[in-house]
Amino acid sequence: MAENDSWEPKIIGFLCNWCSYTGADLAGTSRLQYPHNIRVIKVMCSGRVNPQFILKAFQEGADGVLVSGCHPGDCHYIKGNYHARRKLTLLHDLMDYMGIDPGRFQVSWVSASEGHKFAEVVTRFTEQVKALGPQTKFTGGEA
Amino acid sequence: MPDASAKEAQVRDIARRWLASGEVRYVIGYAAGRGNVARAAFVRRAGDADRLIWNPTCVNNLTLFLREEMLRKLAKGEKPDPRPIGIVVKPCDSKTVVELVKEHIVDPARVRVIGLTCEGVCDPKKLVGTEVGPHAVTADTIADKCTVCRLHNPLMADEVVGDEVPETVEDDYSDVAEIEAMSPEERWAYWERQLSRCVRCYGCREVCPLCYCAECVFDREKPYRWNERTVQLPENLWYHAVRAMHLAGRCIDCGECERVCPMDIPIRKLNRYLEKKAKERYGVEAGRSAEDAPTFGSCDVDDPEEFIW
C-alpha cells in the first residue's frame, strides 16, 4: 500500500478508435470531470490488444491497464471485440491465478455516445487501482 | 498390461514396411537412450527399423520434430520430397498432431502416423537414482500427466498398435484446484518462489511442439526487446505469463515443458489452469478434432464476460 497520500497511479488505457476513443473525446468536449491518471493509447480495435501489451505495460511501470472497446455487436470489424473478450478474459483469469492483482486490469465497453460512461469507468478504475497501491510485481521495485 | 515388447515388434514391422516400400521418407520414433529416457530416432533405412523401441521410458513427444520438418526451409539446391514422414505417437502426442493439423502446420497428407495405445509412461525424474533398465509403470514411477490422461487410444493414426484401452475417469484438475483454493497472497508467494528459480534456458519453449513462431517474441531484438534478458523475477514472470497465454486453448498437456525444466518449475500447472478455464468458459478443448475452430480464432456472442464493465 502506498504510505504516501500524494502517490497517483499510472494507468494505461487502450481505447478502440471507433467507440471508446470517441467516447473519451466526448467526455472531454462535454467537460466531464474524471481522474487524469489515464494515458491513452489509441488502437484500431480492442481485438488488436494482444495480452502481452497489457503485461508489457505493467512491466514498464503501469499500475493499472484499461482496455475499452465497442459494445458486443457494435464492432466496426464485426467480431473484433468478441475476440478481445476471449483473450482478455483468460488473461484476467491467469492474473488471478498467479496472484498478480487482477484488479489492476479492466475491460469495459464504451460506445461513442457514452462520454458519461467513460468518465465513470475511469473514475471507478482509478479508485480501484489506487486502493491496490503501486504495482511492483512486474517492475521489481519496492512497494 | 499388454506386453510392451509385442508392441515394439509391431512398431518395427510397420516402420520396416513403410521404409522398404519407400512410401515414407523416414520414420521418427524412439530409440534406446542413456539412462532412463528414450531418445528420438530418425530411421531412414528399413534395415535400421530394429533400432526402434517401445517401453515406458518413451515419454518424449516426438511431434516436435515433425513440426520442425514441416516448417523447414529447403536447403540450397534441395528438391522438395513429397513423400510423407512417418512418426510414432502416443495418444497424448497424437493430440499434438491434431492441433498442428488444425493450425495448418502439418498437412495430413505429409504425415503417416503409427499410433500406440498407452496406459501411461514413466517420469524420468522419478527414476533418477534407480537402476537403468526396463521400468514398469507403477504408482511411484508414472508421469504426472498420465495420471490425469483421458485418452488412451491414438487419434488420426494410420496404423494403431495395441488393443483398444477403455477410457478412464474424467480429469478433475485437482492440482490446479489446490492453487485456486489459496488466497491471492499465497498464490503470489507460490509463483514468486517457483518462477524466481527460472534460468530462462527456454527449454520449455524449445521443446513445445506448438511453439513454432518463425521469430519468437522473447528473441526479438528489433525494433524493440519485449522482454529483457534479465533473469530476475519480473522478467521471468513476464516470460511465463506470456508463454502460458500463447498456449491458452492450444496446449494439449503433453507435459514436455515440465519434464525438461532443469529447475523443476511446475509449468503444467499454468497450462492446465488455462486449459481448464478455456473448457469451462468456452467449451473448447485442444487436440480433440482437427475440425474444431481454434480457441482464439473463434468466438461466440454468448461468451461470458462477468469481469467486464
Added chain:
Amino acid sequence: MSKGTRKRGKAEGVGPAEAPRPVGGRGGPDGASAKVHAAQEHNVYLPVTATVTKIELEAGGARPIRTFTFEIDAPAEHARFLHRPGQFIIVSQFGTGESVFAISSFPNADGVIQVSAMKVGNVTGKMHELKVGDKVGLRGPYGNDFPVDAWKGKDMVFIGAGIGVSPVRSVYQWVLHPDHRKDYGNVTLIYGARTPADLAYKEEFAAIEARDDVDLWLCIDWAFGPKGPIEGDAQPGWPAINMKAPGETVVPEGKRRFTCFVPQLVEVVKPSPENAIVVTCGPPIAIKFITQALAKLGWTPSQIYTTLENRMKCGIGKCGRCNIGDIYVCKHGPVFTYEEVKRMVNEF
C-alpha cells in the same frame, strides 16, 4: 609474413591496446598479460563520455551512412584512446546499447574519434538520431592493428567498397600523413560505391585527388536492369569499362572515374604486386571477388590485409560470440591477412 611473427610498431600509446598480443589464437594467457594487468586500473567495460561534434551524411537511402566525430570530454582520458590504424571502438548509446565500429580517423591523442555507421540495428538507429552536442559513451580501442611499420618501403594499394572503406581510411590517412608519406612507395587508392552520391568522404577524396603522390581511382556500380547489370555508362562522366574483359579496358589518359564494380576496377588499374601490400575492406562477397581479381594479377594472399567483423558484445575476448573457430575476431583480429582468413574454418 607468417602467423605470430608479425612485427609490431613500438608502443606509442598506453593501455591494453599496446601490449603484444598473441596472433592467430596460439598465444597463452601468461607473459604478456601480466603487463596488461598492471596497466589496467580502470574498468574495461566502463565507457567514457564523449560529445558529438560533427555529423556528416555519407550516403542516403533506407540504410543511410553517417560519419560521426566524437570528442572525449575528460582530457585525462584522451591518451588512453590513442589507437593504431585498424583498431575498433565500442560506442554506447546509453539506454539502448553498444555497437562496434572500426575507427576511421587518423590516430591522434586529442581525444577525437571518428566512426562511420550504417543504420542497421537498434544502436545504429539511435545513433542516426544524434545531434551535435549529444553525449555518447566510448570504450576501447580494442583489437590488433595493421602492421604499418613493417610495411615501410613498400608500395601501398588501398581498396574499399561501400562503407567498407572506413577501416581502410585510418590506414591511408596514416600513410598519407606528411610525417609518414616518405616511408612508403607509390600509393594507389581504389574506391567504389553504388552511385556518386554514395561515395563517402567526398571532401577528403577531392583533396586526395588533387595530390600528385596518390593515384586515386573511383567507380560507381553498373545500372541494373531486370537481367542484372546493364552495359554502358551509369552516369555521365563515369565511362563504362570493358565489361566482358575488364583487364583489356583502354584507359584514357588521366581518366580515373569509371562505371564498374570494385573488383573489375582492380583489373583495370592492374596494381603491381612487386614489393607491395593491399589493404581492403568491405562486405565478404566484395572481398572474395577483390582477392580473386588480385590473384589474377599475381598477388599472394599474404600480401592482402583485410578486417573481419562478427557480432561482438565485450570486445575483449570474454563473452564468446565472435569466434571463427578458435580465433576471436575481437581479440586476435579484426586485422587478418587473407592467408590467415583462408586458413580459418568456414564459419562466416
Added chain:
Amino acid sequence: MANTIRKDRIAQLVSRLTDYDVYGPVEEDGVFLYRRVTGPPPPGFTNSRVPPKSIFFPQTETMMEFEKDGTGHRFVGAREPERAARKILLLGGRPCDVRAATFLDRLFTWDYIDPYYVDKRERATVISFTCTGPMPNEQCFCPSMDGSPSGTEGADMLWTDLGDSYYVEALTPKGEAILSAGGDAFGKAGKKDAGAAKEVKAAADERITRRFDREGVAAALECLFDDPYWDTVSEPCLGCGICTLLCPTCHCFDINDVVRKGEGRRERTWDTCQAAYYSLHASGHNPRPGKKHRQRNRLYHKFLYIDRNLGIVGCVGCGRCIANCPVNIDIIEVAEGTKTCAEARREGAGADAKGAA
C-alpha cells in the same frame, strides 16, 4: 596439522564469520541451489542444478548505472555501482565446480581483467566438500577430466565428511583465516581422523563409473569440421540453453541496456551459444545459422578452442549437461563418437586413394 569440525558446531562457525557473506547449497522444491546460508550444508547434498559460478559470475549483474543530464530524461554517462566490500565464503562447493572456477579465472583475466568477476573472486574463500553420500553419482566423470571427487584445485579448504564431523584441511592462507576466525569451533584432527578421511576419499574415487576417453578427441575434431557427423548428432537437439547455462565452465555473456521507470542500467546476463540470436549480425546474417553449427561450436569450444587459447579443456566432468539434457544428448558419447567418425573417414579416404591408384 589438519583439523576437524563437529557438524553441530558449523552454525557457530558461521556466526563467528561476521565479515563474510556465506553461501551454501540449500534444497528448494527438490532442487539444490546456492543461496545465503547460516548453517551447514544439508546432509546428502548433490551437485546443485545451477553451478556455484553464479556466486562470482551472477546470471544477471548490473555493470553500470546511467547518469542523467539536467533535464532528467536523457542519459549522458555511466558509473559503476558501488562494489560490495564484504568477504564471500562458499561453504560447500563440490570439487568439480570449484575447479571450474579456476578455468573462469583464466578466461576473465585473459589479457584484460574483468573487474566484476575478479573482484568477487578475490573477496571469496572457497571450501570444497569431498563427494560423499549421493555423490559422486552415475553422471560424474571428473577423473577423466583430470579432476577428483576430493580435488583441491581452486579450493582454500577441503572438508571431508566423517559422519558426525568433517575432516578439515586448510590449503591456502585464506583457508587458514577461516581456521583462526573459527577458533575453538574447530578441533585438532587425530591420526584416526586422517585415516578415516583417506578412506572416504578413496571410496569416492571408487564410486565413479563413467569414463571419458579424451585421448584423440581434439585430433578428431581437427578433421571433422565440415562433416555430416554434426547433422546426425544435432538432429534431436532442441536448441535450448540447458547444457550451457548449467555448465560450470561456460562463461559466455550478453550485455544489454535496460531502462525501467526512467532509470537505466547496463547489465550482463549469461548467454548461450545454442541460441540463434547469440551470433546474429545486425544485418540479419548469421554465421552459425543452424542447430548443427551451434552444437558443433559448443563441442569445439570445449575440447579444442579453449585448449588452444588458454591451455585448458572446457569440461570438469560434473555431468550436469548429460543429466539435464531434455533429449538425452550425451557429451561423452558425442565427443568419443568423433574419434570413431574420424577413423571411419580416414579409412574411407584411404580406400578412395587406393581405388584411385
